[in-house]
Amino acid sequence: MLDFNIRLRPEPLPDACIALRREVRAFLKDELEAGSFEPMIDSWLRGFDRDFSRRLGSRGWVGMTLPGRYGGHDRSQIERFVVVEELLAAGAPVAAHWIGDRQVAHSILRFGSEEQKQKFLPRIARGDFVVGAGYSEPDVGSDLASVRTRAERIDGGWRLFGTKVWNSHGHHADIFVVLCRTSPRGEQRHAGLSVLIVEMPNPNVQVRPILLMTGEHHFNEVVFDGVEVPDEMVLGEVGQGWRVITSDLALERSGPERFLSTYRLLVEMQRRADETGAQSARRAVAELFARLWTLRSMSLAVAISMDRGHTPELEAAIVKEMGTRFEKDVGEVARQIFPAEPFLDSTDPFVRHLAVAVMHSPAYTLRGGANEILRGIIARGIGLR
Ligand SMILES: Cc1cc2nc3c(=O)[nH]c(=O)nc-3n(C[C@H](O)[C@H](O)[C@H](O)COP(=O)(O)OP(=O)(O)OC[C@H]3O[C@@H](n4cnc5c(N)ncnc54)[C@H](O)[C@@H]3O)c2cc1C
Incomplete structure (x- = not known):
């Protein structure tokens, strides 16, 4: 007999969320009237507008669930849901802060050092920070544990070599969060992986466009050719990369x-x-x-x-x-x-x-x-x- 427990029971929104929804709608109405954006399909992928993201940040609608001491707003996931739902329903341009806000901020909060939290989280919450997720590689997407990008140990850090692909908005990225191998693949496929933070610009990182069918520049191929990454920029423990990228x-x-x-x-x-x-x-x-x-x-x-x-x-x-x-x-x-x-x-x-x-x-x-x-x-x- 199957034995599972799926928690998907519908529940009404708390009253506080209804007021918040009204606020977001009023903001979007003003933005539309001012002509700041055209409602679009797939706006969380295509709608890259750093100014718009900054305006959201100044209202406290980016990094909402992060703690106040790191520039966040101590709000709940339901409150974030309400804000995000309104923005997407309006087709608003939210791509610039999307990856940082949705997931990488939480990985940093959970696994990052105090230095990393203080350095990156307030910038993400301001809506003024673009994070590139460097996971997929040529021939490596679904089977992510097979990544070939590797980092070699050097004095005080790591030297990174490899190519990432399908990288969303990498041409605007302030940092790349890169999944790589820091020790050879053994019997445990998920062991020996680490996540390194590469700050941009960096002369040893090449970002090359891959155009969408529509002709838009969204994706990139990103080549890391001997990039030096200090120990302070390892996110989580060395060898625990799988846990870091799958935790959120x-x-x-x-x-x-x-x-x-x-x-x-x-x-x-x-x-x-x-x-x-x-x-x-x-x-x-x-x-x-x-x-x-x-x-x-x-x-x-x-x-x-x-x-x-x-x-x-x-x-x-x-x-x-x-x-x-x-x-x-x-x-x-x-x-x-x-x-x-x-x-x-x-x-x-x-x-x-x-x-x-x-x-x-x-x-x-x-x-x-x-x-x-x-x-x-x-x-x-x-x-x-
Ligand atoms: C719009 C967009 C944005 C993206 N942004 C990023 C980004 O910013 N950073 C990043 O790192 N990656 C990004 N990606 C890459 C994305 O994560 C990969 O496309 C995804 O993981 C699938 O990998 P793949 O493309 O290599 O396809 P493959 O893994 O080669 O899969 C191709 C097909 O084979 C099927 N398949 C594969 N393995 C199995 C299996 N074991 N059983 C059954 N079927 C299987 C898949 O379901 C799929 O239909 C993005 C992709 C898209 C489309």
């Missing part, structure tokens, strides 16, 4: 970004369905909204569970697997009910969003752990493997 998977996988990447297209679909009055289109859109609401309740339940001190990795994997399939389906249903030639520069937001949603769709189920891998985790979590 629940944060990385369960948030509203795992089902809201195509939300602006859904809004445009609803507008079209209302305008045309076609029953079949309205039904299809309503079904998508029903799925969205379920996903949202699940994601919120994970945030609540984290606030209660749990580590809901299984639940987070479920949210991500289901949420990213939903994001893809939004584009597919859009094409079926309102056939249109996707055109990136269209003045019609539906056509424009459709083009981006379709061209970005291979990424939804890949980034942050491919769905096939997540299904393996879920199967193990419920005792099927």
